[in-house]
Each structure stands twice: as C-alpha cells, then as structure tokens.
Amino acid sequence: DAGVIQSPRHEVTEMGQEVTLRCKPISGHDYLFWYRQTMMRGLELLIYFNNNVPIDDSGMPEDRFSAKMPNASFSTLKIQPSEPRDSAVYFCASSLTDSTDTQYFGPGTRLTVL
Amino acid sequence: RKEVEQDPGPFNVPEGATVAFNCTYSNSASQSFFWYRQDCRKEPKLLMSVYSSGNEDGRFTAQLNRASQYISLLIRDSKLSDSATYLCVVMGYSNSGYALNFGKGTSLLVTP
Numbered sequence: 175d176a177g178v179i180q181s182p183r184h185e186v187t188e189m190g191q192e193v194t195l196r197c198k199p200i201s202g203h204d205y206l207f208w209y210r211q212t213m214m215r216g217l218e219l220l221i222y223f224n225n226n227v228p229i230d231d232s233g234m235p236e237d238r239f240s241a242k243m244p245n246a247s248f249s250t251l252k253i254q255p256s257e258p259r260d261s262a263v264y265f266c267a268s269s270l271t272d273s274t275d276t277q278y279f280g281p282g283t284r285l286t287v288l
Numbered sequence: 289r290k291e292v293e294q295d296p297g298p299f300n301v302p303e304g305a306t307v308a309f310n311c312t313y314s315n316s317a318s319q320s321f322f323w324y325r326q327d328c329r330k331e332p333k334l335l336m337s338v339y340s341s342g343n344e345d346g347r348f349t350a351q352l353n354r355a356s357q358y359i360s361l362l363i364r365d366s367k368l369s370d371s372a373t374y375l376c377v378v379m380g381y382s383n384s385g386y387a388l389n390f391g392k393g394t395s396l397l398v399t400p
Contacts, residue, residue, distance in 0.1 A: 219388045219389075219390075222388075230387075279331035281330070
C-alpha cells in the first residue's frame, strides 16, 4: 500500500515567492497533520485536520501560512510570501483515529528559501 | 519551559551495549506516550507506544512514570542499525484541542 505522499521532495525558492506543499494521506485515514522540523526547534505541529476540517491551527506561525484540505485525499500548505526563516523540512502525517493511533509520516519536503 | 525535554546526546555506544534515554514532560494531563525513531534525512516512524505498565518489544523496553512525569527507553544489545534519533512524543488534550508535542530527539550512534 502507498504511504503518505508528499510533493515536491525538495523546493528551493527566493524570498517573497509563494510556495505550495502538497500531501496525499493514506486512504481511509481521518486525520491529517502538517509539521515543520528545524534543528533549532525540532518537530512542531502546525495544523491538523479531522475529516477535512481544520481542528487546531494554533501552531501556524503567522498569516503567511495557510493550509487547506479540499477533500479526503489531498491537502496543501501554502506560504506566501516566503522568507528565509521558513527554510525547514515540512512533514505531512496521517492517522486512522487520533491520540492513541500511530501517525504515518510522509518523506517530507525540504524547503530552502534564499 | 518546553513541553517535552530530552537529552540531545549524542550517545556513542559500542555494539552490544545497553543504553537508556529519558524524556520528561510538563503537562500532567497528558494521555498518550510514544517513542518514534528518525533516521538521518528520513521521516519519523513509530518505534513503540508507552503504556503505564511498561512494555517490551524485543530489545526495546519503554517505561512510563506518571508521578514523576518521565518516560524512558531502554535498548539492550544495541546494533549498528539502531543508530538514529529517538523522539519522545507526548499527546494530550488542551484548551486549543488536540495537543501533540515532540521532543527534539536524542541522537544515538552505535559503533563497531
């Protein structure tokens, strides 16, 4: 079975540009999570969805970040405009239920903002 | 104070050694606990859940101490393939909803 799919795997862009990261969760999973990982701050939860509805976006750093889940098989995380401090690895994960269930992570998108 | 604290290491141990990692958490209402493993430049993967009674999976043993709010992971007879970063994960519900907190990880290097 396919795991969580993310694209692109690597993104290099210039400051001020719009960046869109994509995620396809595992089929049948009701929860989808977006994380950001940096050396300084470790892995941080940005936002999560339950049945396509955003539940908690308190981890989203600022208004430049937005996330959508138009259907059960697709989610996007958008940064507009991007800044160098946004450089990080962005992971998408999905789980069947919630707190007691395993989260399956995608391979991540390595974003570099110049 | 960060929600989940881990010693970043690195822990350098020889093959066959026993090594233990600890993790402390600040929210006493936390409900679920896990250890994830992350290989270099890869995604985190669940290693094991941590139950109140403690649990074992082969060479790996996880313990939870709710009174002291810490979790431990013990690796016996360590293998070269155990080299990775081990992330402590604490989950619970807060005012803003589902609260998921990862430690920054403990790096383990097993040497021949």
